[in-house]
Amino acid sequence: MNLNSGFLTSVIAYFSLDLNLHDGSKYVIFYCIYAMALQCGMAFDYITGYMMSSVETALAFSTVILFPITAFGGQHVKVTSIPLAWRWITYLAVNII
Structure with missing residues (x-):
C-alpha cells in the first residue's frame, strides 16, 4: 500500500x-x-x-507481536481493568500504533 x-x-x-x-x-x-x-x-x-526467512515465519511473528498490543491497547478493554503486571503493554501500544 x-x-x-x-x-x-x-x-x-x-x-x-x-x-x-x-x-x-x-x-x-x-x-x-x-x-x-x-x-x-x-x-x-x-x-x-x-x-524472517520466509513469509509464514513473518506472519506468525507479526501475529505474536501485534496481538498483545491490540488486545491491551485500550481500544477493546479499559486500561484500568488490565492487571498492573500487564499494564506496561498499553504504553507500548500507544507508542507503536
Whole structure:
C-alpha cells in the first residue's frame, strides 16, 4: 500500500465519519497523522519481512507481536481493568500504533 491508496482511504474515512466538514485545514492535519500511522505500519511490515526467512515465519511473528498490543491497547478493554503486571503493554501500544 502506498500513500496514494492511503489518500483514497483517508478521504473515505474522513467523510464517512463526518469529521469537521467546515474547515479544510482539519482534513490536512487528519491526513498527515493518517500518513504517519500508515508509514509506521509499513515500517513494521518491512522490518518483520527482513528479519524472517520466509513469509509464514513473518506472519506468525507479526501475529505474536501485534496481538498483545491490540488486545491491551485500550481500544477493546479499559486500561484500568488490565492487571498492573500487564499494564506496561498499553504504553507500548500507544507508542507503536
